[in-house]
Amino acid sequence: MPTPAWVIVYTGNAADTAMLYSLLEAEEIPVRIGDEVMGTLAPYIIDGGQLASVKVLVPEDRVVDAEEVVNEFVEETKAQAATASPSFKPWTCPCCHEQNDGTFGLCWNCQTGKG
Numbered sequence: 001m002p003t004p005a006w007v008i009v010y011t012g013n014a015a016d017t018a019m020l021y022s023l024l025e026a027e028e029i030p031v032r033i034g035d036e037v038m039g040t041l042a043p044y045i046i047d048g049g050q051l052a053s054v055k056v057l058v059p060e061d062r063v064v065d066a067e068e069v070v071n072e073f074v075e076e077t078k079a080q081a082a083t084a085s086p087s088f089k090p091w092t093c094p095c096c097h098e099q100n101d102g103t104f105g106l107c108w109n110c111q112t113g114k115g
């Protein structure tokens with residue numbers, strides 16, 4: 001039986017790829033991680049920029065299954081990144097208790113800092 005070709009379904013930093021690895025494993029999809037593996041690029045590959053040194057690979061015949069997991073993972077990562085930036089969250093002034101927009105560094109009402 002010929003060995004199936006391995007296809008890169010995601011590239012990212014070590015933490016991201018490790019997390020994705022366990023997600024794919026949980027779905028019983030065979031998965032490999034490599035930073036020097038040559039593989040076919042899936043057409044929907046996500047470009048993680050400079051940190052995209054680690055590749056996640058799955059067998060060719062499981063790409064469709066893996067795509068679902070990868071997409072879900074990417075959406076979740078984006079959502080987490082959005083909530084992790086506190087500078088854009090509304091905040092309550094510790095002095096006058098006015099509600100301030102997340103883009104304000106000082107209270108619009110009394111000029112007190114976020115604290």
Ligand SMILES: [Zn+2]
Nearest residue numbers: 093096107110
């Ligand atoms: Zn205030």
